[in-house]
Amino acid sequence: MKTFLPQPTNTTTMQQSFLVSLLSLASICSLAHAFLNPLNFQLQQQPIATSGFKLRYSDSHNVSAETIAELFHLHKSLIAIPSVTYEEAAIAFHLKKYLVSKGLTVDLQQIEPNRYNVLAYIGSNNETRTLLTTHIDTVPPYFAPYVSPDGLKIYGRSSCDAKGSISSQVTAFLDLVQSNDLQEGDMSLLFVVGEEKGGHGMEFFNAHSNYNYESVIFGEPTENKLGVGHKGGYAGVVNVTGVASHSGYPELGVDAVKILVEFLYHLQNTQLPYNELLGNTTVNVGLIEGGVAFNVVPAHASAGLFFRVAAGLDKIPAIIDDCIAKTSGGKEHIEFINNYPSSDPMFFDFEIPGFDSIVLGYGTDAMRLTKNINRKILYGPGSILVAHGANEFIETDSLIKAVDDYKKLIKYVL
Ligand SMILES: *[C@@H]1O[C@H](CO)[C@@H](O)[C@H](O)[C@H]1NC(C)=O
Ligand SMILES: *[C@@H]1O[C@H](CO)[C@@H](O)[C@H](O)[C@H]1NC(C)=O
Ligand SMILES: *[C@@H]1O[C@H](CO)[C@@H](O)[C@H](O)[C@H]1NC(C)=O
Ligand SMILES: *[C@@H]1O[C@H](CO)[C@@H](O)[C@H](O)[C@H]1NC(C)=O
DSSP states (O other), rough: OOSOOOOOOOOHHHHHHHHHHHHHHHHTTTTHHHOOOTEEEGGGOOOOOOOOOOOOOOOOOSSOOHHHHHHHHHHHHHEEEEEEOOOOOHHHHHHHHHHHHTTTTTEEEETTTTTEEEEEESTTOOSSSEEEEEEEOOOOOOOOOOEEESSSSSTTTTTEEEHHHHHHHHHHHHHHHHTTTTTTEEEEEEESOOTTTOOOOHHHHHHOOOOOOSSEEEOOOOTSSSSOOOOEEEEEEEEOOOOOEETTGGGBBBOOOOOOHHHHHHHSOOOEEETTTEEOOEEEEEEEEESSTTTTEOSEEEEEEEEEESGGGGHHHHHHHHHHHHHTTTHHHHEEEOOSSOOOOOOOOOOOOOOOOOOSBBBGGGGGSSOOOOOEEEBBBSSTTTTTTTTTTHHHHHHHHHHHHHHHHHHHHH
């Protein structure tokens, strides 16, 4: 998930390290108990210093204990491998090895040296009807997995975003293969690099793969609900050119800051396009600069604008032109430079029986798969509110529920 909203304040480093020491101490105390429990992280192949608590979950799931154990094992092995954007090779190789060991065919799609998308499918047909996908890269900094004292939460970078999605997608897929509900040609798994920074993995896949999917299911933290949609984006710089003069004789110059301020006033007072699901389009003036000294009439001023587009992407340039026209001296002195990529708002299929829905403030790779796809669905375990934070975690129940839900969604799209 690429965050479009401000993140909640993180725990301070001191609190964090205090918590970790507490956990290590407590983990020694619970070691005896740990050895008796087959799901404990202590017993997995890669022991982790700060873990040691018994994982617990409610008994309301329609997923077998064996499948849950496999899910936790896969999830932990994925989080244990750091995969900050641009450093995704180790996780790609690990996933390939795991999926091949489960009998799938796996292609590594090379984006650039040491960066690979992972595409897995049954048999030899790589052009399947549907696709189940998420991303393997994470935001920095890396921190290793550990379990909360009550055993209900798994912490670690990417525990939620997006290795919660990867592990539950893979587990659901393999369960359906085992029960013969998935056949060759039905569905592929795609895990891409670079979603958190630039979207290179999905852009590359979009440009270099022949695909013709009826449906695509995207995994991102949605609190086990179906994402309704998310806003698109439009960005640019308003560049105002005036004429400098002595500040005691402003009539000799043209004040670029004054023109910019008036332009921004008109922009702030314009009703931007509205959509009933996503709300208003909004504009953020995130960068502003101008002038050279207190006593010089500024010859230059600029502002960086970022529109979060709920509707009417194509109307934004005309709205800007209109604000320029309303500004005194605007047409002569203002230039709007739009050399950033823009994107339309994205809508997902969210009216599926048995699922709740959620409106999201972040963008996804869904906007980068640009060929015709009948149905796009957004669903994943974990909450966006903790996804990029220093306390990123996922609840065991959310992770397990996602396996059951992905199975339902896969059956639904097929
Ligand atoms: C539980 O899973 C089985 C096998 O996948 C399925 O037949 C059954 O309908 C599910 N039960 C519920 C309550 O979802
Ligand atoms: C499937 O393989 C063919 C041949 O290598 C390739 O041209 C095509 O792009 C692949 N399709 C996908 C979806 O990767
Ligand atoms: C803004 O205009 C000035 C000339 O006044 C020019 O030097 C500058 O490169 C422009 N900025 C952008 C971002 O184009
Ligand atoms: C959209 O903007 C209008 C005008 O500023 C405002 O009255 C309305 O409450 C906004 N709607 C939402 C959903 O924020």
